[in-house]
Amino acid sequence: MIQKTQSFTHVIPVLHTLYSVVIKHYEEHHNGNYHTRFLISKDSHCRAELEEGASRLAGKVLLGPDDAVLSDELNHASIIDGIRLCRAKRLRYKHMDLRDLETKLKEAQSSRLRLVVTDGVFSMDGDVAPLSGICDLADQYGALVFIDECHATGFLGARGRGTDELLGVMDRVHIVNSTLGKALGGAAGGYTVGPKPLIDLLRQRSRPYLFSNSLPPPVVGCALRAVELLLASNEISQSMTAKTMRFRNKMAEAGFTISGLAHPICPVMLGDARLASLMSEDMLKLGIYVIGFSFPVVPKGKARIRVQISAAHTDQDIDQCVDAFIQTGRKHGVVS
Numbered sequence: 001m002i003q004k005t006q007s008f009t010h011v012i013p014v015l016h017t018l019y020s021v022v023i024k025h026y027e028e029h030h031n032g033n034y035h036t037r038f039l040i041s042k043d044s045h046c047r048a049e050l051e052e053g054a055s056r057l058a059g060k061v062l063l064g065p066d067d068a069v070l071s072d073e074l075n076h077a078s079i080i081d082g083i084r085l086c087r088a089k090r091l092r093y094k095h096m097d098l099r100d101l102e103t104k105l106k107e108a109q110s111s112r113l114r115l116v117v118t119d120g121v122f123s124m125d126g127d128v129a130p131l132s133g134i135c136d137l138a139d140q141y142g143a144l145v146f147i148d149e150c151h152a153t154g155f156l157g158a159r160g161r162g163t164d165e166l167l168g169v170m171d172r173v174h175i176v177n178s179t180l181g182k183a184l185g186g187a188a189g190g191y192t193v194g195p196k197p198l199i200d201l202l203r204q205r206s207r208p209y210l211f212s213n214s215l216p217p218p219v220v221g222c223a224l225r226a227v228e229l230l231l232a233s234n235e236i237s238q239s240m241t242a243k244t245m246r247f248r249n250k251m252a253e254a255g256f257t258i259s260g261l262a263h264p265i266c267p268v269m270l271g272d273a274r275l276a277s278l279m280s281e282d283m284l285k286l287g288i289y290v291i292g293f294s295f296p297v298v299p300k301g302k303a304r305i306r307v308q309i310s311a312a313h314t315d316q317d318i319d320q321c322v323d324a325f326i327q328t329g330r331k332h333g334v335v336s
């Protein structure tokens, strides 16, 4: 378990907090055990607000039946399960629709606490939550903001700190949850960053945290190395952006429709489930491993092949992938 005990007096970028705490701890306790999800406290101007909420709830989990969670309708399944577990009232707002979020916030005014929960980036479409507008509404209607950064940590934003860095709201988001298993390459595990009173509460009351196994040290070591590389320079996140745009632009030129904007998750939209499956099989025959997604993972009629650009890809890899798409796309009549 990684613990941050020191109290900061200024805003600290979330990921940097994570990095420094993890690295320091790792240096001190090289062979320690790590929980599958660890909890890290940060300080910021939003701390006092949450501290008050958390202390009012001392002895209980953060949210209960008297509270409300305002959740984007396309949030990740793990968020939906978390809401069920805490038994708060769930108000689903239309995907990235600020007007609908405002309506739901008005409905939730009689609840004790209001928590707006959103993926920072939505994994099936690569689209980015309108965090600035969400934070404005949260301020206006007295709500806390939680973001799931699994598809942003390590590469989104000028220094790869995530969606809140990209959108300039790092000091306005109260709770950040993310994974070590994607861009940080550790294959498993994750973390929650938030004000210390919240983290203290979760340590005592969060059932998924309390009743799961520790992370093996090799997994932690791998994630830490990724963190060190990211801290050392912006090169990786910048080269990711360049490679992403190379793929997106070349695919668009070839006539494909790619959902989302400038995100390394590049969903090649095909519509038909069978087409997505057949095309991904043909891509594999050409040496490109990409996965077709269809209902129930994505809505009916919105089947796609989800391509994920990695920092390890070379320009030649990207070009080879585009060529393979063109070849299979022509075979199946998707492009001419």
Ligand SMILES: Cc1ncc(COP(=O)(O)O)c(C=O)c1O
Binding pocket: 076, 078, 119, 123, 148, 150, 151, 178, 179, 180, 181, 188, 189, 190
């Ligand atoms: C948006 C999102 N949140 C949470 C998770 C779960 O992450 P982990 O496997 O590290 O618990 C995933 C994994 O796919 C995800 O895509």
